[in-house]
Amino acid sequence: xxxxxxxxxxxxxxxxxxxxxxxxxxxxxxxxxxxxxxxxxxxxxxxxxxxxxxxxxxxxxxxxxxxxxxxxxxxxxxxxxxxxxxxxxxxxxxxxxxxxxxxxxxxxxxxxxxxxxxxxxxxxxxxxxxxxxxxxxxxxxxxxxxxxxxxxxxxxxxxxxxxxxxxxxxxxxxxxxxxxxxxxxxxxxxxxxxxxxxxxxxxxxxxxxxxxxxxxxxxxxxxxxxxxxxxxxxxxxxxxxxxxxxxxxxxxxxxxxxxxxxxxxxxxxxxxxxxxxxxxxxxxxxxxxxxx
Amino acid sequence: xxxxxxxxxxxxxxxxxxxxxxxxxxxxxxxxxxxxxxxxxxxxxxxxxxxxxxxxxxxxxxxxxxxxxxxxxxxxxxxxxxxxxxxxxxxxxxxxxxxxxxxxxxxxxxxxxxxxxxxxxxxxxxxxxxxxxxxxxxxxxxxxxxxxxxxxxxxxxxxxxxxxxxxxxxxxxxxxxxxxxxxxxxxxxxxxxxxxxxxxxxxxxxxxxxxxxxxxxxxxxxxxxxxxxxxxxxxxxxxxxxxxxxxxxxxxxxxxxxxxxxxxxxxxxxxxxxxxxxxxxxxxxxxxxxxxxxxxxxxxxxxxxxxxxxxxxxxxxxxxxx
Numbered sequence: 001x002x003x004x005x006x007x008x009x010x011x012x013x014x015x016x017x018x019x020x021x022x023x024x025x026x027x028x029x030x031x032x033x034x035x036x037x038x039x040x041x042x043x044x045x046x047x048x049x050x051x052x053x054x055x056x057x058x059x060x061x062x063x064x065x066x067x068x069x070x071x072x073x074x075x076x077x078x079x080x081x082x083x084x085x086x087x088x089x090x091x092x093x094x095x096x097x098x099x100x101x102x103x104x105x106x107x108x109x110x111x112x113x114x115x116x117x118x119x120x121x122x123x124x125x126x127x128x129x130x131x132x133x134x135x136x137x138x139x140x141x142x143x144x145x146x147x148x149x150x151x152x153x154x155x156x157x158x159x160x161x162x163x164x165x166x167x168x169x170x171x172x173x174x175x176x177x178x179x180x181x182x183x184x185x186x187x188x189x190x191x192x193x194x195x196x197x198x199x200x201x202x203x204x205x206x207x208x209x210x211x212x213x214x215x216x217x218x219x220x221x222x223x224x225x226x227x228x229x230x231x232x233x234x235x236x237x238x239x240x241x242x243x244x245x246x247x248x249x250x251x252x253x254x255x256x257x258x259x260x261x262x263x264x265x266x267x268x269x270x271x272x273x274x275x276x277x278x279x280x281x282x283x284x285x286x287x288x289x290x291x292x
Numbered sequence: 293x294x295x296x297x298x299x300x301x302x303x304x305x306x307x308x309x310x311x312x313x314x315x316x317x318x319x320x321x322x323x324x325x326x327x328x329x330x331x332x333x334x335x336x337x338x339x340x341x342x343x344x345x346x347x348x349x350x351x352x353x354x355x356x357x358x359x360x361x362x363x364x365x366x367x368x369x370x371x372x373x374x375x376x377x378x379x380x381x382x383x384x385x386x387x388x389x390x391x392x393x394x395x396x397x398x399x400x401x402x403x404x405x406x407x408x409x410x411x412x413x414x415x416x417x418x419x420x421x422x423x424x425x426x427x428x429x430x431x432x433x434x435x436x437x438x439x440x441x442x443x444x445x446x447x448x449x450x451x452x453x454x455x456x457x458x459x460x461x462x463x464x465x466x467x468x469x470x471x472x473x474x475x476x477x478x479x480x481x482x483x484x485x486x487x488x489x490x491x492x493x494x495x496x497x498x499x500x501x502x503x504x505x506x507x508x509x510x511x512x513x514x515x516x517x518x519x520x521x522x523x524x525x526x527x528x529x530x531x532x533x534x535x536x537x538x539x540x541x542x543x544x545x546x547x548x549x550x551x552x553x554x555x556x557x558x559x560x561x562x563x564x565x566x567x568x569x570x571x572x573x574x575x576x577x578x579x580x581x582x583x584x585x586x587x588x589x590x591x592x593x594x595x596x597x598x599x600x601x602x603x604x605x606x607x608x609x610x611x612x613x614x
Contacts, residue, residue: 033365066398076397083364084397088388094354095389098361105317105343105367125384128354135349289399290434291532292457 001272002218007058010087011072014042016213019238020145021046023186024113024208027194031081031108035096036115038073038087039145039212043115047082049075055271061278068281069289090116090123093142097129100140104201111197112140113190118207119150121167122159130205134171139197141190142205145180151216152224168205180208181238211236293476299469301443302332302408305450306370308479310340313368316454319346319355320372320409329374330410330469356382356407360390363405363459370454373409376463377421382407383428390459391434404457408450411439412503412553413590414466416597422590424554429461430531430563436460436484437530441505443473445528448482456484465503487534489541491516493523496611497541499564500551501527504602508551511607520611530560538564539572546577547614551607556584581610 002011014021017039025034025046036043044054049065057064058072065077073087083099086092096114103110120126121144133140144164148155155162168175174196178189186208193204211233215222222230246252252260296304310316317340322329324337324347337345348355352373359369373379379386390403413422429437436458440446446464453460490505491512500508505526512522523541527534542548548568550561561582568580583602590600 064398066396066400069398070396074396076393076400078397078400083361083401084393086389088384091357091384091388094357094385095361095364097354098358098363099365100361101358102362102365102367105362125353125357128349128351129357131349132351132354132358289395289397291436292394292402 001058006275007072008060009071009073010038011058011218012039012216013212013214013218014039016233016237017145017147017180017210018042019183019242020143020180020186020208020210021115023183024143024190027187027191028111028113031110032194033081033083033099033110033112034115035083035092035099035112036085037089037092037117037120038085039117040073040075040085044075044077044082044085047077047080049077049080049082051267051271052274055275056278059275059278060280061275062281063274063278067285090120090125092116093120093126093129094132097133097138097140100133100138100203101136103139109198110139111194113143114140115143115145117150118144118146118148118155118164119158120144121164130168130171130173133203134173137201138203139201140203141193141197142203143190144205144207146207146209147212149212149216149225152220154224165205165207174202174204175206176204177207177209180210181236181241183238183242213237293474295472296443296475297469298443298446298464298471298473299330299332301447301475302450302464303334303336305447305454306333306336307339309451309454310336310344314344315366316368316370317344317346318370318372319348319359321348321350321374323347323372328372330466332469333372352378352381353385356385357389359405359407360385360393360403363403364393364401368454369405371405371407373407375421375466376409376411376425377423379407379409379425386429386435386459386461387432391432395434402457403459406450406453406460406462408462409464410466410469411463412465413597413601416592416594417590418592419589422597424552424585426463426530427554427558427560427563430560434459435531437463438484438528439463439502439530440528441468441502441526443471444475445482445526447475448480449484449528452481452484455481460484463502468503471506482528484529485532485534486529487525487527487537489523489537490526491522491524493521493545495521495545496547496549496614497523497525497545498549498551498607498611499525499527499538501530502553504551504553507602507604508607510604511611514604514608515611522611533564533567535567535571538567542568542572543575546575548576548580549583549607549610549614550580551583551602553585553602555587556582557587559584578614581614583607583610
């Protein structure tokens with residue numbers, strides 16, 4: 001849809017990292033909160049957003065989640081407690097910390113998941129937020145999706161400590177590092193961190209080691225990594241490996257897989273069709289939603 | 293009417309709003325146990341406790357973001373900047389997040405928060421502590437910008453700002469904290485977005501705000517003593533700007549002096565002038581005069597500092613030119 005020109009601007013695909021958001025968000029309750037960076041399509045859908053409204057937002061249509069004002073990098077869904085969709089690297093980490101502050105302030109046992117890439121861990125906002133949540137004991141789980149590249153720069157050239165979860169040590173914060181290509185491993189770790197946040201109001205930093213199969217954005221051919229590296233990583237596709245595991249264990253049959261895949265394809269087709277047929281936003285809404 | 297200081301007026305506003313609504317809390321550096329770097333939060337910790345009067349680490353970007361997140365899910369934070377010189381460390385949070393979340397989300401979320409503290413020069417605080425940044429914030433759609441000049445305005449406007457559902461930048465002044473003035477008894481609010489005519493006149497309109505209003509007032513008295521009928525406007529809120537009141541005054545007087553503390557180039561006065569040129573050009577009898585700071589980082593030496601800032605004589609000289 002991007003190459004056909006239906007989706008504009010920057011479009012950062014989540015392909016390859018699915019196990020992280022699915023595993024993590026599946027451990028939440030409805031009254032929990034999720035915040036993400038600009039690679040946010042997966043988190044928004046995993047949180048239960050209607051794919052039609054997500055696709056319509058990507059198309060810049062009036063029926064989109066944000067009426068066509070947010071776009072790919074700024075998906076929001078208040079009904080699902082999905083609080084964005086932020087495109088300044090690391091900028092949403094203090095905000096997620098503030099949502100956790102509000103939960104504690106109001107004596108609610110809701111938890112906050114805050115997703116970001118490993119590119120965000122070198123920016124000040126990350127460190128300021130972690131220091132605050134660790135000092136004040138706020139119920140938040142930071143999930144660093146380490147896909148190894150901050151745009152085109154490999155982690156080894158961007159930070160002195162590759163083992164990202166160790167950065168939590170600077171704040172005496174609980175930490176974990178997990179295989180982000182294994183949905184069950186993600187879920188297990190996040191469940192534990194969410195329980196810690198909910199019951200004891202203690203924050204955690206989780207590093208999920210993952211890989212994006214596409215470039216940084218649709219405009220990036222990813223020349224900075226080798227074909228061999230990508231091929232090796234593709235063998236660990238989290239969707240395929242999980243499917244194979246379920247087939248092997250007899251939890252799924254070939255026919256169930258086939259009908260699931262057909263169902264998903266149908267859902268996507270319907271979302272595209274909905275977005276195509278939806279009207280563009282009226283110019284009349286241009287100055288709405290600015291001030292109350 | 294009681295006579296209280298600007299500092300006490302702000303303190304009363306915070307106290308009253310925190311007592312009225314337990315969603316309101318105060319957060320910032322030294323606001324609790326130290327009672328505020330400028331003692332605006334005196335007594336609040338004792339009255340409302342550590343839960344609602346929260347000392348932060350020195351981490352402007354961090355705690356401003358915390359305020360935004362808390363506001364998104366229903367609280368009403370008041371974030372204190374020890375001075376607005378430090379607010380630029382939080383500019384990403386203010387400009388990219390607070391100001392845009394409502395719009396980007398298509399109206400799904402709101403950010404009802406106040407970011408307050410003193411701005412501008414004080415007494416020999418030198419280059420990094422003497423800056424008037426209001427035009428930075430006025431530039432950005434999604435923010436409101438309020439700059440009270442008197443104790444009465446400080447109290448009434450802060451209470452309105454706390455009740456407002458938008459992010460409000462509320463800039464006070466170190467040099468105003470000890471100034472005294474009459475404040476109405478009992479609860480009152482002053483609406484955001486409305487200026488006031490402090491003195492009526494027919495010859496020249498002088499427009500100012502915050503502590504420069506006091507200088508403009510001195511100049512106004514001097515000019516009126518010479519028989520010049522000056523109309524003095526106290527803007528109170530810079531954004532949204534009360535264009536109607538300004539334009540109506542200009543239509544009456546045809547001459548304008550704008551007094552601001554910011555640097556002249558790109559300063560807020562340029563925006564007021566643009567508004568007047570666009571909407572009342574034909575009513576002007578002479579070019580608009582602006583009195584602003586000299587465009588240098590603020591020097592330390594007292595005489596140099598004085599030379600940078602607007603004063604009564606500079607305002608009178610500007611008025612005489614037109």
